Amino acid sequence: MSSSESSPPDNASVLRDLWRVISRFRGRILLALAFLILAKLAVVSVPLALKRIVDELSRPEQFTTLPIVLLVGYALLRFASTLFNELRDLAFSRVTQYTVATYALNTFTHLHALGARFHSSRRLGGLLPDIDRGTSGIAFLLGVGLFTIVPTLLEIGMVTAIISARYSGWFTAALAVTFMIYCGFTLVFTARRAIFQRRVNRLDSNAKSIMADSLINHDTVKYFTNEKLESSRFQHIMDNWAEAVVGNQKALFILHIGQSGIIAMGVASVMLLAGQSVMTGAMTVGDLILVNAYVIQICLPLNALGFVYREAKDALVNAEKLFQLLRQRPEIDEPANMPALRVSRGEVVFNDVSFGYTPERPILKNVSFRIPAGGTVAVVGGSGSGKSTLARLLLRLYDVSDGHIDIDHQDIRGVTTRSLREAIGVVPQETLLFNDTIAYNIAYGRSGATHEQIVAAARAAHIHELIDSLPQQYDTPVGERGVMLSGGEKQRIALARAILKNPPLLIFDEATSALDTQSERAILSELNRLSENRTTLVIAHRLSTVVDADEILVMERGRIVERGTHMRLLAQGGMYARLWQLQERSAEVEDAEKNLQVVH
Structure with missing residues (x-):
């Protein structure tokens, strides 16, 4: 398989690759998970403390003083949940940022490793958005995705266990049915929406490619007075992109409404059961408040879980192109032990x-x-x-x-x-310069060259006098692709580079x-x-x-x-x-x- 024909990776391989990168941060990951568990224990304990306060205050004749310990404990539990969540994020932030930086560096290095055949066929305007979306997708999967999906599942499990142990099995059955319907609906409709998201990404990359290509060739556009043609081309693809986004939004609307409807039915069924139990005396008002708090506590995260799952799927779709790019093998793939x-x-x-x-x-x-x-x-x-x-x-x-x-x-x-x-030193037909200073572009011929060596090379190429006459001299910017210099000046800089390199x-x-x-x-x-x-x-x-x-x-x-x-x-x-x-x-x-x- 050629480098240009690599197939998109599946989600499992993307996650395996992610784990290989983040596994070096095992200590921080375990610390973050410990804070996560402590935060969820605090969150789950809040309704229990609230139930105890309500039940105790419902019988004021038993108290001669205000239950200060319970009230302060309730406040401390709420604070503890926030504190442990922030500590979790702080512990994991280095993992997320360094992983994103690692993938950005790996992609940059890999692009330079790919051969001339790849670069001659690629469209830079479409490649950069793919990389940007891919790194953003990785950041989401590690940050919001990981620390929303895992804690929500943990919280749902803990709350379900408490309700199952304290109350009728009908409550557990109602919650279980709600979860199953919700998950089934989310899985099916999120998979359908991924098709729309891929189309939006593809059209967005095409639009960026056309924009970059047109702006790079702005002189040609003006030579042939084709501004309207370029606008028409761009409008056509943007119209298609807008339609794709609208289609994606329609699919998202169906998903949101369906998820909210399922959660509403689940909350209604549990509260009806709780209300009936209070009327029959099987549950106290504190129990009703506890069940209500737990239902809200798990249904809201469940809705958030649906959102995060959708976004995580989008992030995986966005990361596909990046991982596909990283899987492309260089056309010239040399063994590590080759001699110089x-x-x-x-x-x-x-x-x-x-x-x-x-x-x-x-x-x-x-x-x-x-x-x-x-x-x-x-x-x-x-x-x-x-x-x-x-x-x-x-x-x-x-x-x-x-x-x-x-x-x-x-x-x-x-x-x-x-x-x-x-x-080998090369003086090419067309000298393409970096958008940096004259000194930087000459010094590109030899890494670590001193200013004296740069000046010596410029003198040998007979361009030192010109550079020295400029207000900023060797610190003069050359502009994008060297547009601030004439063709002869750029060729002399290319010559100075080759002189500085001093190749055989x-x-x-x-x-x-x-x-x-x-x-x-x-x-x-x-x-x-x-x-x-x-x-x-x-x-x-x-x-x-x-x-x-x-x-x-x-x-x-x-x-x-x-x-x-x-x-x-x-x-x-x-x-x-x-x-x-x-x-x-x-x-x-x-x-x-x-x-x-x-x-x-």
């Missing part, structure tokens, strides 16, 4: 490599080449020829379908991905394709300097950037169709020579236009 990559010389060999993102669409077909230690190999070709895929395979974002890739005679599938990627292997993946000619020439000299004495793979669109490469590979439809040095390929007069001529003409036109602008 050892880079001695830095030779890279692609040996008869074939690959396709999907089986029916092969991208690379039997590709073989060698990058000598300290050498530079450039790959050129049209869009869709498979050149960027070579970089992704070398970084092991995907595994090859056939063949193998070796670094210093080590198959990269036999070493840890961490050590592999630590050995380099990948330039169309690192200058988004720049103008002047910016490209400025950055190209820095890239060439950085690649000195390093094994370098250059993925290029502009041929002018690869003329000094030790070997140039020309790719078409996933195959290498030409290879050689720049001069040799020009002499062959093949595909590379034709591409060179086309790009030379384009460069001449661009230079002529610039000269014309200067004249004017």
Whole structure:
């Protein structure tokens, strides 16, 4: 089963997973349960104390003074129930919060462990609400759910035992019938309502996905003046969501009314029995008050139990997506005892490599080449020829379908991905920056880098002067995805990152394709300097950037169709020579236009 096809976990497995996490807090759990039992003993004792007070005060001739002990004891019992409940919550709060934090961290870590195939197909706007609802569901199950369901069941059991021991079996029978009808009704209708809740969650995630996607691409929306189209798309899904919520509310209405009706019938039957017993002298007024207090005491929690059960089912539904996500296995799932990559010389060999993102669409077909230690190999070709895929395979974002890739005679599938990627520096086509400071984004190349090292890397990338001229200098925020910087500035930060990382292997993946000619020439000299004495793979669109490469590979439809040095390929007069001529003409036109602008 692929990572994207994992089935939803059942409720039992969700609860088992929860127990595995919270079991390390056994001491706190036992302490919280002790406070819970003490609180319920106090609650159950309150009606008994009240009955005693009523019966005693019903015969004032027997007393010469007010029964202060009983009255104070009654007040202390009420206080004790509140005190022990608060102590229970205090003892258990660390369990709940640390468990939620653990699941949030596990999910965050797991998302980074999942492969490029998962992240290329996921919708971030829908993923985040699933995680948020899942962690909220876990908090509910541990907090309100656990400490409402368990105490309520405990209280119902204690009250039923007291009534069974003191009064007629008809009282117990009436309560038992009420409980059975109530539980049966709640189970059936809550299961039906879960269908509505899942649909609401699905539509809510879809709405968040569309919203996030539209806002991320707000420039594109404006380019094509499609604000109304985006609003129409969002309105359509929100209309469906509103209908689903209304349907869910209707199901909840039926559930609430049914539960309240069953409880009302149970209370009526017990009070009729109690009233008849008082009339016949079998029970005192104190007994009537006791039974009434107990019936209210267990029927109100019973109603709360129904509410909590419904919410707990909703919480389980909400947690399903989170646990399903945590069950997805990484596409590249390496054993724990794999050795690290050892880079001695830095030779890279692609040996008869074939690959396709999907089986029916092969991208690379039997590709073989060698990058000598300290050498530079450039790959050129049209869009869709498979050149960027070579970089992704070398970084092991995907595994090859056939063949193998070796670094210093080590198959990269036999070493840890961490050590592999630590050995490779990447300057990508599109530099995506964190919404943080310039210093943070440069320092991302090496964890724990000092400010002096960051400045040195910026100087080497020829961006220090620009940064130093800014009011906040290295503490300048770059904005979402680096929108506060130009394309050339972002590329220089990417270059500074790679310089700071100082890796033995380099990948330039169309690192200058988004720049103008002047910016490209400025950055190209820095890239060439950085690649000195390093094994370098250059993925290029502009041929002018690869003329000094030790070997140039020309790719078409996933195959290498030409290879050689720049001069040799020009002499062959093949595909590379034709591409060179086309790009030379384009460069001449661009230079002529610039000269014309200067004249004017």
